[in-house]
Amino acid sequence: MKTLLIAGFQCKELNEVLSRLDFKLHYIDKYDQNNIPNNCALCLIDLRKGNIENEISHLVKSLVPKIHIIVLINKSQLEIKNITTFIAQYAWDFCTSPIDPERLEKCLGHGIGLSKLKQQHHEPKLEQTGKETEPSVYQSDVMQQLFRQVERVAPTDIPVLIRGESGTGKELVATKLHQLSSRKDRPLITVNCGAMAAGLIQSDLFGHEKGAFTGATSNRKGKIALADGGTLLLDEIGDLPAELQVNLLRFLQEGLYDSVGGGKSQSADVRILAATHVDLESAIDKGRFRLDLYYRLNGITINTPRLEERRDDIIGLANRFIRMYSNEYGLVAKPLSQSACHALLNYSWPGNVRELINRVRRAVVLCDMPQISAQNLELANIDKKRHIALSLKTLKDNAEKQALQQAILIADGQVELAASYLDISRATFYRLMDKHDL
Numbered sequence: 001m002k003t004l005l006i007a008g009f010q011c012k013e014l015n016e017v018l019s020r021l022d023f024k025l026h027y028i029d030k031y032d033q034n035n036i037p038n039n040c041a042l043c044l045i046d047l048r049k050g051n052i053e054n055e056i057s058h059l060v061k062s063l064v065p066k067i068h069i070i071v072l073i074n075k076s077q078l079e080i081k082n083i084t085t086f087i088a089q090y091a092w093d094f095c096t097s098p099i100d101p102e103r104l105e106k107c108l109g110h111g112i113g114l115s116k117l118k119q120q121h122h123e124p125k126l127e128q129t130g131k132e133t134e135p136s137v138y139q140s141d142v143m144q145q146l147f148r149q150v151e152r153v154a155p156t157d158i159p160v161l162i163r164g165e166s167g168t169g170k171e172l173v174a175t176k177l178h179q180l181s182s183r184k185d186r187p188l189i190t191v192n193c194g195a196m197a198a199g200l201i202q203s204d205l206f207g208h209e210k211g212a213f214t215g216a217t218s219n220r221k222g223k224i225a226l227a228d229g230g231t232l233l234l235d236e237i238g239d240l241p242a243e244l245q246v247n248l249l250r251f252l253q254e255g256l257y258d259s260v261g262g263g264k265s266q267s268a269d270v271r272i273l274a275a276t277h278v279d280l281e282s283a284i285d286k287g288r289f290r291l292d293l294y295y296r297l298n299g300i301t302i303n304t305p306r307l308e309e310r311r312d313d314i315i316g317l318a319n320r321f322i323r324m325y326s327n328e329y330g331l332v333a334k335p336l337s338q339s340a341c342h343a344l345l346n347y348s349w350p351g352n353v354r355e356l357i358n359r360v361r362r363a364v365v366l367c368d369m370p371q372i373s374a375q376n377l378e379l380a381n382i383d384k385k386r387h388i389a390l391s392l393k394t395l396k397d398n399a400e401k402q403a404l405q406q407a408i409l410i411a412d413g414q415v416e417l418a419a420s421y422l423d424i425s426r427a428t429f430y431r432l433m434d435k436h437d438l
């Protein structure tokens with residue numbers, strides 16, 4: 001029997017609906033990434049009682065794209081940007097309160113059906129296909145420049161700080177840096193610095209000795225030791241607790257570290273990559289991040305651009321994901337309709353490539369027409385809203401320009417007088433003239 005993971009606080013009340021389905025229920029804690037059953041099919045996350053989306057996002061990242069996420073929210077939460085971004089990035093589907101048991105049952109049933117389709121397949125990780133640097137997919141100048149930078153930096157042992165918004169491909173860049181280095185035959189190990197409590201990261205990173213703390217029943221190697229000869233990616237480095245920053249700095253400076261409860265310092269030969277979506281400079285200003293650690297990590301910076309900044313790549317990437325997921329689900333790869341292309345190009349992509357993957361994957365499964373439409377991508381209304389917003393802006397701009405022109409005409413070209421007619425300062429008048437090219 002497949003397992004349904006449940007995260008959040010209120011799901012127990014839904015037991016009646018859940019008991020009608022053929023699931024084993026498994027409640028998880030937000031930090032409990034290590035305790036996910038192998039036969040897990042779906043994850044239901046209840047966000048209705050509080051905005052725990054930030055706390056839970058690390059857990060969720062470890063599930064997606066292998067395990068589909070269904071989110072429960074209150075209707076009013078659709079107005080909250082964090083929530084909608086979270087859904088856009090990670091959710092396969094969502095239900096709003098009051099929860100309609102029939103709708104939830106259908107949604108879970110559909111999710112389980114999909115998971116059965118995938119039963120025999122292990123989702124191919126994009127970075128493992130080895131094709132993601134196909135030039136045809138990376139049309140934009142900014143991405144071509146990024147890949148040239150990756151190729152130049154990879155063979156060196158210089159620490160790299162990869163910066164960019166969530167879902168822009170920081171981990172993908174790290175993987176590429178590793179694959180193109182002489183360390184490629186040794187492991188690439190990732191530590192998520194924001195995912196766990198300080199005590200757990202300490203032991204995760206540096207390892208522990210038997211008896212070091214309650215539950216430490218045997219010696220355990222840390223990720224630094226596991227990465228020996230290879231690469232260590234410190235993901236979300238901006239979230240590393242202060243006390244661990246000191247220990248990490250010592251390792252970066254001296255190549256030495258102590259395991260928890262260990263008496264003797266150990267060494268490891270590891271190339272360090274760090275990734276962050278937070279503004280480290282401002283974390284330094286606020287005293288949350290050590291300047292000396294920042295300098296150690298920041299040998300070279302690579303910035304991963306937002307998807308919005310590289311629109312030339314969007315259609316190529318979307319087509320690539322369509323092929324990939326159609327293949328995976330045993331479906332015919334359908335082309336994008338014109339309206340879908342238009343919507344893809346006009347959307348702002350707050351969740352970046354991760355959101356694109358999510359939308360395309362849903363569309364591949366749900367599309368029952370010969371072409372994938374904007375509706376399948378759930379972008380039809382967004383496009384309309386943007387259109388309305390755009391026309392309002394155009395109307396305002398036009399009105400502003402007309403008012404300026406009339407004022408100049410009536411004031412016979414005297415700027416001071418024209419500005420006074422519009423009840424604005426001379427400086428503002430000049431600024432607006434400049435804006436409208438008058």
Ligand SMILES: Nc1ncnc2c1ncn2[C@@H]1O[C@H](COP(=O)(O)OP(=O)(O)OP(=O)(O)O)[C@@H](O)[C@H]1O
Pocket residue numbers: 061125126127132164165166167168169170171172173275277304317353354357
């Ligand atoms: N240029 C790209 N081409 C193909 N897939 C991409 C690209 N960029 C990102 N992806 C895919 O998008 C998803 C998110 O990328 P990744 O995990 O590297 O982002 P991230 O910036 O590390 O995000 P976060 O900060 O949230 O961890 C992954 O499935 C990744 O394979």
